[in-house]
Amino acid sequence: MARPSGDRHGQARRTPLVATALTLLLVASSHAPASNAQSATATNGADALPGLQSAATTSPGLATTPPGPAAASDATRFRVLLAPSQDTTLSSRMEGTLEELPVSLGDSVAEGDLLARLDCRIEQARINVANTELSMARLNNEAKQNLRRLDAVGDLEVALARAEVEKAQSALNLAAAQRDRCAVSAPFAGRIARVHVKPFQTLAAGTPLVDLVGDGVLKVRLNAPSRLLPSLAVGQALEVSVNETGQRYAATLSAINARVDAVAQTVELEARLEAAHDELSPGMTGTAILIPASGAATGSATGSETGAVTDTETEAAEASP
Incomplete structure (x- = not known):
């Protein structure tokens, strides 16, 4: 028996609706695990956030934490260059032929010794x-x-x-x-650092002959940031570590340049070592630590961290009863 045409049309209209409903159910079921995972992740992240905030609060590397002694010592450590207290280039004072050159590289000379003689x-x-x-x-x-x-x-x-x-x-x-x-003599005691001429060479007036480096206590040259000028003073103590010898030496700040380098924002300083050392030579390099005057009383307490205690002071402390 044939069904009425109205029933067939109603069934045809319901079929697309059923298919659409099934599709929506499948999509919702597939997204549910992902949403749960995201919710769990968010929950775990929220739970871990207090721990991260606590770690950030207690981390010593953050700017909110006051710097320790090591950071303070790095702020006052500078590159240094050892220089002689006296050095000069001796030149010919007249034209002529170099007749005698009794010195060579590295020779030690006394004040008044003959260095060169012309005809x-x-x-x-x-x-x-x-x-x-x-x-x-x-x-x-x-x-x-x-x-x-x-x-x-x-x-x-x-x-x-x-x-x-x-x-x-x-x-x-x-x-x-x-x-x-005609004769060129040493104006001070020292060593020959360079010889510019050869015997029997014809020279003009002003021709360099030899470089003379004076003996005695060496100078220390360094540049410090200009922002440290208010805390710098002549007579301030320094601790100099020389790369070539691996040893530390006491020095005293002796001069502060009256002009600041506007480009580098630094000021040139000079210091003198407390004593002469045979193992040191001009041109050696290293680092220096400026010891604040206010920290002199507590220098022994922080010496192991900043390197402010000299080897001589250490030996004296060990030898004392």
Whole structure:
């Protein structure tokens, strides 16, 4: 028996609705685990957040934590360069041929030792001429004085003869000064750091001959940030660690530059070591720690952390009863 056409049309309309409902159920069931996982993750993250906040609060590396002694020592540690207290480049004071060069690289010299000598035969000849002219002027002066006692000449001629003697003496002094320029002597005790010329070389005036580095206590050169100027003072203590020797040395701040480098925002400082050390040489490098004047009383307590205690003080402390 055939069904009415109205039933067929109603069934056809319900079929798409049933299919749509089934699709929505499947989609909802597939997203439910993911939503649960996200909710669990969010819950776990919320539970872990107090722990993270606690760790951030107690972490020593954050800016909210006050810096310890190590951070303070790093803030006052600077690169340094050891320099001689005296050094110079000695040059030729005249033109000529280098006749003698008795020194070589690394030689130790005393004040006044001969470093170089040029050919001085021309200058010596001028001295001989000046000596002869001085002798003639003296003889003429004696003759004029004898004639004046006999009233054979006037006072003017005697005065002119005396002036000729003085003129000849001045010429001799000039020739001697020119001869002295042939020899170059050490102005202070030290060591030869460089030799610029060779024997028998023809030189012009002003030609560098040797570099001389003075003996004695070395200087320490360093640059500090200009923001530290209010805390810097001449006489302030430093602890210098030299890379080449691996040892520490006591020093004292001796000079502060009057001008600040506007580009680098630093100020140049100079310090002097407390004593001379044979193992140290100019040009060695290292680091230095500025010891604040206010921290001198507590220096022994923080010495192991900042390196402010010298080896000499340590040995003295160990030797004391």
